[in-house]
Amino acid sequence: MLSTLKKPAHLRRDLLASLVVFLVALPLCVGVAVASGVPAELGLVTGIVGGLVVGCLPGSSLQVSGPAAGLTVLVFEAVQEFGLGALGAVVLLSGLAQLAMGALRFGRFFRAITVAVVQGMLAGIGLVLIFGQLYTMAGVGQPRSGLGKIAGIPRLATEIASTGAVLTSFAVGAATIAVLVLWKRLPVKVQAVPAPLAAVALATAVTAAAGWSVPRVDVQGLLAAIQPPGLSDFAALGSLAAVGTVIAFALIASAESLFSAAAVDRMHDGPRTDFDKELMAQGAGNAICGVLGALPLTAVIVRSAANVQAGARTKLSRVLHGLWLVLFAALLPAAIGVIPLAALAGVLVHAGCKLIPVKDLLPLWRHHRGEALVLAATAIAIIVTNMFEGVLFGIALAVAKSAWETSHVHLDVHETTDGRFLVTLSGSATFLRLPRMLETLEALPSGHPVELDLSGLRHLDHACRTTLEGWAQLRGVTIEVPARP
Template sequence: MKSQEPGLFSELKSDLPAGLVVFLVAVPLCLGIALASGAPLFSGIIAGIVGGTVVALLSGSPLGVSGPAAGLAVIVLTAIQTLGYEAFLLSVAIAGIIQIVLGFAKAGVIGYFFPSSVIKGMLSGIGLIIILKQIPHAFGYDSDPEGDFAFKQIDGETTFSALEHMLDAITPGALLISVLSLGILILWQQPFIKKFKITNIIQGPLVVVAVGIILQQVLMGTSWNLEPEHLVTLPIANGWGEFIGLFTLPDFSQWSNPAIWVTAITIAIVASLETLLCVEATDKLDPYKRLTPTNLELKAQGVGNLISGLIGGLPVTQVIVRSSANIQSGGKTKAAAFIHGLMLLGSVLVIPKLLNMIPLASLAAILIVVGFKLAKPSLFKEMARLGNKQLVPFVVTIVAILFTDLLVGIGIGMVVAIFYILLNNYKTPYFVEDKRKDAGIIHLELAEDVSFLNKASMLLSLKKLPRNSKVVIDATQTLHIDYDIKEIIMEYKANAAYKNIDLSFIGLNPETMDLESSSRKQKAGARIPVEPVD
């Protein structure tokens, strides 16, 4: 019996609470990114709604969540100051059209050429940035808006100077809420707590937000009272007319202005790169090791940016902060992202006043836990165990991201990773050959030397293998196999059962993916038992 792809709401029990957590994280981030970009606050909410509904439905990413991107804040700020807001919106819409074209041109393959060490460095770097950026909010120092993840902040401070100034501006009420919130989140993850059924129904972040609202009300009127700057600040529309007035149309008369097109091309390229990097990082975090179709993702993001630009929203990308929050909250399908988008839309219509009672300290605690899970100490130990070829690009990427920004940091990490790859592999050609033989058995024969430069062809070759088939990965001629390729094969092995694929190996250790000795390569491959999926 053939295995079936899950329906949109087939995992609602898991996706509904995950969508709620992502929604709670997304609200202050959408507002903060809009503020950091010099745009109207509601433009961030529009981008979040479009990313959560339109992009989520069109995308093939099961766990990715899209919305306004912090990495575009400087570009957006400069464009708005130069062009004006309405003309800038036209650039966003044109950027969306360019992304759609890139999707049809199959430019999504670019995302597969980033080595594993750099992607993992990106995840850990973002995790550390989230922690460093949220600590001031946890102490009640909220001078820098949520969503500003750059090293040099819009108020002139840096990530580390903000930590220093935070000590002179501690808000006792916020600190109390953040400490209690962290305690609840840590407690909620303990095995003995999981034994209570209610803890599996009500997620820890929801409890944290509820406790934060209650404490904020209790502290009101006392010396520990939280001022409005310590709370979520969602625009409130008094009636349908005011709500419609929050949307803005682009200035179509500027379509012939060359500066509009330069900005559009810049946004399209940067947004596409951020999305493709986030896609690969999210796929690595996916417990089911599913592979996102990157060309479809570019098309979905393009449609999202086209719509966002037409109704007054910021540019949209897939965002690792929200995507990782989704995964860590138990999301299983793209319904979680869609639910978060619907909640964003409903919140500005129905409960903006309730959301404006949420302390930023509560959300800081949630994000600190998200950041810690992205930058686990065990990941650093794993990379150290793999040797300098993996460790050095990993560490360089982290440091570069911390002191610059996402794309610059990844670029620096890529340079170091490519240096190591070329140092070891410049003498040998690379190829992956797919042969069909033995009546229905598919043989995937690896080359003599296989490096991360073969990631794209390997991923695409494995993706094309049909369901309910017999596959043999043959490494009898292979003398060197890069860690990135081993990781891809291990992830494919974990996913094979979901496609009812009977997988076996020749010349590879089934557990470690290390090459077997020459004498063992001559013997029959070690078969991996994969239970068929009905």
């Protein structure tokens, strides 16, 4: 940090980048908190910890941490099931789990997760986020389950069309989305203002000038919102469901952070990320967020990309962005209370759309159809069940697909001139291919000598070896098998 002060050019770039990241982070911190069902100030607390704490720790140099849209659904479910007080306990335990994984050098293992599962996870999160925030845009309550949110859309549409107040609120959210979509088409000088900030500011100004009565953010005050977890909150986490939630927080936050780090590394030519140290930095940040009763944090690609694109050179930019959040929360807390909820919901609907890899779906289907099915199945599983179970299902499906694809065995049956049948197997023989192998072998005419050659197999698992040896013994077949390892 001190070496940065000796380089005025870097200092100027980092200062400007920190302001850009602050302006991007501000509406997202508030929006993610509101969508998660917690006080808006807790989103700012998490953003502050992401800047001032994680920003100073080793790991990645330019990626920025804070509350993420990708965890919104999981946080909302946790708050609904265990209560707001227990959220801090869940986040604290998740942070400690991340610290342990980093210390055990588990960071590199997250790079082994198939991209299809990650994209499916993000797509599932995005869809649940989109459908859920449509209700917030309209200012009405939303169903808890993903399927309930989707099934309730016709009723929501009817309510929007028939109720003036609901229509007004939904129009504010829709206009916010329109600003976000069209912002990139405006002159470059105008785009210097981050699109989320501009969209929320315009929605706030228009609703205030028009005098529209729309739901707005409820402001409690920063200190009042901070509620550290007590012993009773930890005691409430003794169920298997609570343990699963803690594991889900830790794994998903870690995966999102490390995938983000890999993406950010491709955006700049500075120091590369140390994945284990970054995992520990994220764990330390989440542990502190848990102590403060705040939202979980993770590295956020939107803020990180804004940081790199704004010309940041060192960690100073992300630390300063946390400082600006502190000053805003201290000096202008009432400013949050004038923001329409529909505008923040519009920002999150737009963010949810970005989580769905629309451009990758068709090429993936054309060239890797199995991966596309894993992606779709993971997303659907998240909608039907929940985040944790959906991701576990996706990983299990990816492992099963990989096992099936690598278990290729070829059977070549050749009848010799003396009436013998020579059966040669090559490839990888696993229990998954046993039905096909036995069907071929049992179809051989009885009364003819058979020679079974397994020497061409690259792999022969125990189930196949035992079954084939048993079949050969019953038929009196000569068998040549690879040597046991």
